Amino acid sequence: NDTPQLLEVKDGLIKGLAERGYVENKNIKIDFKSAQGNFGTAQQIARQFVGENPAVIVSITTPASQAVVAASKDIPIVFTTVTDPLRAKIITSFKHPGGNVTGVSDLVPTERQIDVVKEIVPKLQTLGLLYDPSLDNSRFKTIESTAMGLNNVAAAAQNLVGKVDAIFVPNDTTVYAAFEAVVKVAQDTKTPLFTAERRSVERGAIATVGFDFGDMGKLTAGYVVRVLKGEKPGDIDAMYMKDDPSSLSLYVNSASAAKMGVTVPQSVLSRAAHVF
Structure with a gap:
């Protein structure tokens, strides 16, 4: 569902990319699709995105991330607002997660x-x-x-x-x-x-x-930019948003x-x- 907090993450992500020099429709194309809370739809969107072979896929929420991770083992994926990415089998560790996935957990304190x-x-x-x-x-x-x-x-x-x-x-x-x-x-x-x-x-x-979910989007943008600049997601430590003391x-x-x-x-x- 496009709840206000998820839209805040998306807006924060776009702002965070722009602050780092990646401006939508100028030097980066952003294709945003919502599964409206339906896992079957999320799987369809994931397959569609993988078929388009983008530079990176950003997945917001656990079900969306699970769908994308199941659909590709090589396209870089950055997840965000995933509470427990280990239990959800999105990554196997926060430190150097390996593979093609990294991102930000919104596990609350x-x-x-x-x-x-x-x-x-x-x-x-x-x-x-x-x-x-x-x-x-x-x-x-x-x-x-x-x-x-x-x-x-x-x-x-x-x-x-x-x-x-x-x-x-x-x-x-x-x-x-x-x-x-x-x-x-x-x-x-x-x-x-x-x-x-x-x-x-x-x-x-x-x-x-x-948290401020706009800030979470901006934090996620930092991960996306590192991937766009050539780092492998598997080499970038995933993080808990709550570990950022200012968050x-x-x-x-x-x-x-x-x-x-x-x-x-x-x-x-x-x-x-x-x-x-």
């Missing part, structure tokens, strides 16, 4: 995000997860509610109401695509809602520690928090890069 939830909801004992991330469950109980497809997101959120002290949405494009429905449930039922992604704080979650900021939506019956502590507001 979940521990830091949960610390912010605890600071804002100090009585947190049970956390509802709309999706199943690898969380350290020892400090509180978690209840999962899976949203199978866009039409089930609101019901999955409603399913957690009354059972949890707060809801946390990890990086999940399905839930983000229907996020306003989740915000409505949270506000209507006074259930504090948190997220792993900055954009959704703007859309109504209370807070997160997260993480605290985002807070105090207006939406108030509608969920939550007062954000001043200690949190004073550290926030952006308060919506």
Whole structure:
């Protein structure tokens, strides 16, 4: 799905290339195609791109990257916004990944995000997860509610109401695509809602520690330029965006928090890069 954060990555990528002297329709041709969240379509696009033999293919999201990696073992590939490229079998190591693939992971610093939830909801004992991330469950109980497809997101959120002290949405494009429905449930039922992604704080979650996806696109552009200048992807270390110390900021939506019956502590507001 062309969620706002994925379009931000694309725009950041184009800006980052231009800043390094590669200007679209001047000295570089960029062919952008969206699979609209459909893996079969992603596979078709991947095969089409491979047939055109471009200088480099940039894949945004895990399914798109898996489709492209399966389609070519020799065309240079730079992935971005892939949470766990090792588990997804996109690369076999971050250091000198080998082969024709490298890129940037958007694995979020979940521990830091949960610390912010605890600071804002100090009585947190049970956390509802709309999706199943690898969380350290020892400090509180978690209840999962899976949203199978866009039409089930609101019901999955409603399913957690009354059972949890707060809801946390990890990086999940399905839930983000229907996020306003989740915000409505949270506000209507006074259930504090948190997220792993900055954009959704703007859309109504209370807070997160997260990335600017435009910056992720610019970081990805640096990889693309290195490949265009002749480096092999397999010789370029892949990276976690969170390891770039300047990449993480605290985002807070105090207006939406108030509608969920939550007062954000001043200690949190004073550290926030952006308060919506």
